[in-house]
Amino acid sequence: MVLVVSKDVREALEARRPVVALESTIIAHGLPAPRNLRVARGLEDDVRARGAVPATIAVLDGRPHVGLDGPQLERVANDPTVRKLGHRDLPLAMASGASGATTVSATALLAARSGIRVFATGGLGGVHRQWTATQDESADPALLARTRITVVCAGVKSILDVPATLQRLETLGVAVAGYRTSRFPGFYLTDSGHPVDWRLDSPGAVANVMRAQDSLGGPDSALIVARPVAEAEQLDPGLHARVLDAALKECDRRGITGQAVTPFLLDQLVRHTDGASLDANVAAVTGNVRLAARIAAAWTGV
Template sequence: MLVVSDEVQAALARRRPVVALESTIIAHGLPRPRNLRVALELEEAVREEGTVPATIAVLDGRPHVGLDKEQLERVAGEDGIRKLGHRDLPLAAATGASGATTVSATALLAARAGLRVFATGGLGGVHREWTATQDESADLGLLARTRITVVCAGVKSILDVAATLQRLETLGVAVAGYRTERFPGFYLADSGHPVDWTLRTPAEVAGVMRAQDALAGPESALVVANPVPEEQQLDPALHTRVLDEALRECDARGVTGQAVTPFLLDHLVRHTEGASLEANLAAVRGNVRLAARIAAAWARG
């Protein structure tokens, strides 16, 4: 059922580096037609590092690892493209649905195809007011049982970052800052929380990946938290003010459950005049290039 592109199959057979890319940012994270331009730009950035990109999506019920240009155009431009977490994959497969993959679905399908490195923007995590809602992203549980290295800019700043870090520790998911001792905050270079470990080169990250295998411990992920450059981050004062406004409006309107995250992110985009979106893209670009370099170091053995 899993369709791996010829290019990705050839790269894996020759032990060439491959980087998995999610498709939710294409279908649901950016306006048309910019979303397609960004999708092509991110794939090209991977190629510039001497690595093969593998954007992942489900088309007509079949999970694809590696998309051609026509398939990328479908994800970017077709109406009715669903947003699929890993729990949705059997339903999409059985009903012939098409969908963009979130972090959890992308990580699962990438690992099934034999990929080891995955680049994204920010992870999901524990939501604010967790004690009342018990709302937690499926990303966390999936990463606790999937051996993959995820390069990200931390977790989305609309979440409870401290609780998310605690949850990752409880689940046994390793977290390291890349050239930083502070956990990044998605739009922000520093979430206000420290990390216990810092890695400084792609070769060091690859060394941790090899140690994971040698120790034969639980099949959990390695999270490499790569901060957005400070000069490209969202202004911290603006971020705090607009997020506080968004949280109050969310509460006033009674927005709950899965609707909370898209509501808050949309509010941030509109009330920062697009600056939050530009910070998001800056983070993704940096993560994609770093992931490509880590994949290359991993492939060298």
């Protein structure tokens, strides 16, 4: 795979300085303009402020880029033709010269291929509700089961079947730990209502697990570090439950299925919470990015 690695990222990796991979889907498809570009720049600044190098990842004109400059970041934020790319889409985008923002699975793959070990995002994909009828599952769990990367996230998207996703991750052998919590976070929500078996309380503790993964020599699976959004910044749980319930019923009424389900439900949450879900999303991602930078520093010994 031919990766275009930015000079800053390449030099940091060669010198074993901390690097944090960032996805670009939140920029192109997750937030409205002009907030998306402000948030993207802010996340990169948060990484730099903690002594690490940000590596925002996207595909531009068929070339996977690991680390974007200012004009490239603006293009991802403002170009309406930028597609949404999972890891399965990468060869198609490369061969056709397409441009796209990378999802969790595509970002994790490209980051790992370039030698980056720490990746920060908002919420992971997973098993969808009514899976027994739809067989609808995100590509994230399976990709993370075969990719050695540490993912700092706020759990899985709260519109998903959380217990089924946790079971799927266990079946696939993906390690999951709560960061300073024994409860699995719910993306917009501090607590999804489900426990986690392991808890890590410092960046150094996370880095030690990463080293243990390497010394064990087992399958190249990910480590998920699930950091909850602060209670003061979470979406009101009662409002979340009411809006999601109504959105799921509307989804059934309209016959929306497959890949269209997630964007529809997330859009309904934005519309019917007066944007509060976006605020919770940004708060979660920001906290995750800051923690990821500290983990990357602990991992590299900086």
